[in-house]
Amino acid sequence: MTGRPLLLLDLDNTLVDRAGAFAQWAGLFAAEHGREDDAAFIVAADRNGHTPRPVLAATVLGRFGLDTDPATVERMVDRLLYEHVDFVEVYDGLAEHLEVLADDGVRLAILSNGPVEQQGRKLRRTGIDRRMVDTVISEGVGVKKPDERIFRIALERAGGDPAGTWMVGDDPVNDVAGGRAAGLRTAWVGHGTVWSERGDAAAPPTLEAATTREVLDLILDR
Numbered sequence: 001m002t003g004r005p006l007l008l009l010d011l012d013n014t015l016v017d018r019a020g021a022f023a024q025w026a027g028l029f030a031a032e033h034g035r036e037d038d039a040a041f042i043v044a045a046d047r048n049g050h051t052p053r054p055v056l057a058a059t060v061l062g063r064f065g066l067d068t069d070p071a072t073v074e075r076m077v078d079r080l081l082y083e084h085v086d087f088v089e090v091y092d093g094l095a096e097h098l099e100v101l102a103d104d105g106v107r108l109a110i111l112s113n114g115p116v117e118q119q120g121r122k123l124r125r126t127g128i129d130r131r132m133v134d135t136v137i138s139e140g141v142g143v144k145k146p147d148e149r150i151f152r153i154a155l156e157r158a159g160g161d162p163a164g165t166w167m168v169g170d171d172p173v174n175d176v177a178g179g180r181a182a183g184l185r186t187a188w189v190g191h192g193t194v195w196s197e198r199g200d201a202a203a204p205p206t207l208e209a210a211t212t213r214e215v216l217d218l219i220l221d222r
């Protein structure tokens with residue numbers, strides 16, 4: 001690859017294993033209530049973080065036969081937002097891989113949907129943003145993926161142009177469709193699924209692979 005590419009990297013389930021962390025937390029919550037079998041219910045209801053937190057809080061409290069008064073729902077929202085962060089880990093070997101890329105002159109930035117406080121805790125816990133030139137969190141800029149505007153904001157802040165920039169992520173809509181609409185090349189992390197099962201066949205990513213490390217290697221091989 002020529003020039004100094006800019007890679008915009010999604011955070012959850014691209015750099016860090018948010019799904020694994022949330023599943024661990026769900027297991028503990030279910031066990032706390034003597035309902036181990038309901039951990040899978042919580043994970044399904046979460047829809048990979050897409051369910052609004054107040055909706056998920058009320059759903060889980062209802063399932064477990066707990067109070068659903070506003071104060072209890074609010075406390076549950078806090079638990080859902082923050083407790084799983086204690087289990088968030090960077091994918092194996094990825095931090096070291098990013099160090100090498102940064103040393104080679106690849107410009108890296110995080111572009112993540114989510115609350116600033118929650119995503120900030122993940123960054124402080126993992127240090128994954130140490131070699132990033134920038135971190136853009138949707139709540140902080142008032143617009144979220146797949147809205148084209150957040151990609152433009154990220155490009156402006158990092159001083160990148162669409163032709164030299166990739167959006168790397170696991171979400172077919174937020175990362176791939178959004179990045180594509182913004183004129184970026186896109187790299188999709190499938191985690192064992194393939195695009196034909198998950199995304200729009202008429203609008204595939206520029207490239208795909210099972211893991212983030214493999215995706216990064218494919219980008220740099222081009």
Ligand SMILES: [Mg+2]
Nearest residue numbers: 010012013170
């Ligand atoms: Mg993601």
